[in-house]
Amino acid sequence: MQYKFVMFMSWVVCHTPYKLVMAAGWVLGQLYYLLIKKQRELAVKQIKRSLDLTEAEARRTIRASFVNLARNVLEILYMPNITPENFHEYIEIDHLERMTDALAEGHGVVVLTGHIGTWEWLSASFTMNGLPVTAIAKPQPNMQYTNALNDLRKTINVEIFSRGTSELLAAAKALKKGKILGFLADQDGGPNGAFLPFFGKMAATPMGPAVFACKFNAPVLPAFILRQPNGKHKVVIGEVMRYEDTGDTDKDLYDFTVRMTKIIEDIIRENPTQWLWFQKRWNTPVEKQNVGKHHTVKAQEEA
DSSP, X not given: OHHHHHHHHHHHHHTSOHHHHHHHHHHHHHHHHHHOHHHHHHHHHHHHHHHTOOHHHHHHHHHHHHHHHHHHHHHHHTGGXXXXXXXXXXXXXXXHHHHHHHHTTSSOEEEEEOSBSSHHHHHHHHHTTTOOEEEEEOOOSSHHHHHHHHHHHHTTTEEEEETTSSHHHXXXXXXXXXXXXXXXXXXXXXXXXXXXXXXXXXEEEOOHHHHHXXXXXXXXXXXXXXXXXXXXXEEEEOOOBXXXXXXXXXXXXXXXXXXXHHHHHHHHHHOGXXXXXXXXXXXXXXGGOOSOHHHHHHHHHHO
16 A cells, blocks of 8 residues: 555656756655654754754754755655656766766775755666666664665666665675665664764764775776755765775774765755755764774764
């Protein structure tokens, strides 16, 4: 039933003028901010601490972020309308040559990104240019929603590996075949993550991008999609990053993760209304970590 509902809503959104869809997103975002107290208050608390904002500044920013999130959801439903012929109407790309040059090396490309802007459309910006995109995605609590989301992703030619399955093997094969492998690296990394400062507070951070870059000699490209004042989206592709092997693998993976996390933090700081501030980003306490103790000590020294 939920699957059919999501696909029906996608049909409705796809048959609605895009400007009207965005207007509906503004209304839904305002309602979301007013009605969903738990997520609103968590978001306000976390952005105040992270960006040192006043109460008024925090609430104004979070209200705008909820509008952005509502529009993101509607744009995900709108994805079947995105084609190689029309995607330029919605998305512009800065430095696409950085991606094509990195792919030409033949080791695949690890894309470092996060829940910023309409992140699902980041994949579309590459697939609509004929580039092969894969990603590891966390399943939704309801599998019918997961299946619906994956079917919407298929409309933009993205191959998804569900977390908790044989995703690591599938992702490894994708890189060996020279494909793009996307990582949403702004989530809580759990006990196996690298514990390091994120907006000044210790957070378990996913090490997947560093591990895959190390194991497959794959270049890493930071890439984010940002909603612009004119309503379009701009994909910003950063300069290539490479894993540096000094012989101490634990330290090298940790140091690379620190560098990549700083990039994500800077993007969020520059675009605070476009991140999910109610994420449980700092959910795993340091005491739960499974990685080497020197990681935590170093992180505390740097905080």
